[in-house]
Amino acid sequence: MDIGLIGLGAMGRAMAVNLVAAGHTVKVWNRSGGKINGVTMVGSPSEAFHGDAALTMLSDDAAIRTVLLDPGVLRQARPGLVHVVSSTISVAFAQELVREHAEAGLGYVSAPVLGRPDVAAKGELNVLAGGAPAAVDGIRPILDVIGGRIWDMGPEAPTANAAKIACNMMITMAIEAMAEAVVITEANGLARDRFFELILGTLFGSRSYQVYSANIAAGTYEPGFKATLGLKDLRLAKEAAEQVGHSLPMLGAVHQRMAETVEAGFGERDWSAMADFTIRGATGPSR
Incomplete structure (x- = not known):
């Protein structure tokens, strides 16, 4: 397939490398x-929308709006192209x-992913795909990679x-x-490593507990998924709950804790740094 990709963060770069290799x-x-070997860098977002499909891996709503909607990129795209948004x-x-793409005559698929950059590099992300069946089927070769x-x-x-917002909310919980x-x-x-050995070997052996218990046990929070992005995702969860008329108390608590983490200057650390607060x-994570 002829694929355009917008956004070369750690996740987008891994996706691009794997798509070329495939x-x-x-x-x-x-x-x-x-620069990535085998990839053609283009000078504008609209050039990435002239193939069979375009994959977007930008940080948030505002970035997509600024890069794609405000400049009218969708109106300049190749007719029939399917746009896949893997951002949260x-x-x-x-x-x-959905409305904007329908008006522009383009296909649209939401395909946010579960997994960190190391998982993306292996092509082993969990992809949550939503959209018209024909559109999803059309970009299946991308999702499979x-x-x-x-x-x-x-x-x-x-x-x-x-679903993606709910999953990220549950990770912070x-x-x-x-x-x-x-x-x-x-x-x-009881030392925390001994306690984590207990919970991982009995009731809580899932990947989220495995990954983040290791950070908490070591007391180190090197960036994996940044706290600033975690705070953004928790805000999205609060907005989604409010949209359907609900207030979620556990969500409110972890949102506040993540906000404290970012406000204290740890926004670039892994989001599990909130545990140290x-x-x-009140002292928060060690630097």
């Missing part, structure tokens, strides 16, 4: 430039994108975005749950 033609636009965006914005498993979220694209458990167990003489109290 034999696809890949044209990339990135705000700050860059709001449900409301996904609904807007970037994902280890494709999860069908149904014919309404925003459903996939709701797992981080906070482990932090609060450490407060109790360490105060009573609970364990250490």
